[in-house]
Amino acid sequence: MDQLDNWNEWNPILMPLTPSGLLPRNGPRREVAGAVADMMAPKRALSPRFLEKVEIESQLWDAIRNDMAKARPSAVAHGARRLGEVDQDIVQAVSRSAFATFLRRSVKGVVLSDQVSLSYLYYEERDWVPLHVDGLGRFEYSCLVCVDRKRVAGRPSATYFLLGRTEVAAFDLSAGEAVWFHGRYLPHGRTPLGPGEMVALLNVGFSAARTSSTETSGLVDVAPTRPMVGEMPGSSSKW
Template sequence: MLQHLITHGEDLRMVPTDHNQLTAAVQNLREELQTLPEGTDAARARVLARWTGIGLLSLGNYDDARMYLRRALDLATASGNTQAVIATELNLADAYRYTGEAQTADALYRKALDDARSKHPELVDFALQHLGKHLMEQGNLIPARAHLEEALWLRTAKGDAGLIESTQAALDRVELLINRSSADTAGPAGGDTEAAQWSRRWTSWLQSRTTVWAPTGWDEGFPALRDAVRDLTAHERVHPRHLRDQSFPVDLLAGMAEEAEKALAADGYLHNGKWNAAVGEAANRFAGQVDLAAVVARSTGLEVEQPHNGVYIAYLEEGQFLDVHVDEFGFGEANLILCLKHERLTAAPTVSCTVFIDADGYLECDLAPGDCVAFDGALTPHGRTPLGAGESVILASFGFRARDQASRTVAHLPPVPL
């Protein structure tokens, strides 16, 4: 209705493309709303009230914008139009965000996202986009990036170029703010930022030359990667090792699997195409009772401290995958991925695997529940091949720091090939 008169400014907030034209158009909507004949379909009043509010918000008339958007929300709620309720909640949340009322805005954004997930999945990307920008403005950059990455994934699937461009612009701004924050805290040498950039450049180089989507081409393409990967993995402190028959207590594994499913359902976020959620008490109890650091040390020869971080990871839909990459340095010198659940069809021709690249080629690890694999995620290219029909995987990933804390900086590691 007013889309052609509204764009986004440098701060990604709505602004007029032409202030005078938008002002006139909003006035026309207000007049139409005020003169609607008795008995007019309430849906028309709702649409007029909502777009009047959006136009006023873009013009900076925040108090009036909230008044019209509340009216639109009341009309949507009274009619039982849950799709319109979600859309208007997002607009009203914007109106509060623009005036610095972050708490009210946050509550509205999260309610809209919850309702979209449960009732209108076609609106989830919009709710994620709005909430992501709100979190960005509040300085919560990592969750902001996670929400926007999920929105981008959904919008890419929709194939709407305009929506994709909008989300990519927000993501680019979040990444800029994250990099600035890292530069501010990294110290004179800027080591953290340099390491993060090194990891991202290696990932980009690897993904430009290989992919988990085409395993049949690995043998043909690997010679072009061999020397570069050999130089990179020569610095590994842990070579990939598939650990079977660890005899982990069944009750601890079951407790962690249950915790993972609840965490992913309640607070899961999409990152690089996979679902992530923070580990909790069950994972911490497991790591302590089985002495996970000792498991890594016995199997790899590297003495490590107890895990300093962890995350639950899930692949739940056919085709989900994790392309070849290297982790950022902050996750530790050793990583351990533990399989909590792996469901598959008995007659499936292929199965999704964790995959690694080293100087000898590609290593596939088909992890069954209770199996784990130890490796050096910062220096070992790794990923997961796509899920087949009826397949789902839930994992726990832990990061460990070496006890000797041997210096490892990008200055001593191979540069990204040209």
């Protein structure tokens, strides 16, 4: 196994680098985080891509919103956030959807799994996610779809991606927007939510079934990234 593939060894290094949920602008912790991101960059099959409008048909979208509301009371704590279980009928419907097909076709040279994995992510005031990478398996590739969002005055919380020592992209999604990325080789996290903030996301995950020896026909390009520019969300420092 390539040393970069062992996420169980990388996360104990990455996660302590953002003890309050904020990525430091400079200093030893930022240098370490940036070095890891640079090492992983050549294996990254997909840079984070912003999707301005998630093409999920309205009946399925309504079912997701209703199911997410029902699952919220039984969601379990996972770090400084909660995870909810998705109804299996919705899992199957999303797996067969045109949206899932679009995502599968957007990664050149990789055949993604036919079956998607779904989870609901609930964030409230003071919730955050440390810098980390995702493991080999169901969420090697992830599309975070915003289902609900409540903002308040001040800098908003955002999901951020450390592309290298000097490059960071961050996305504060509104309902119906999404970001699609290769989480196995892309350090990422979420800055803390402020008072009164709320975010509800659907995580659509894929594993890599195999590497394609030839490019898949009919590949499509997803929309370009729309990074937040300027100050780090939730932080007094800049990128």
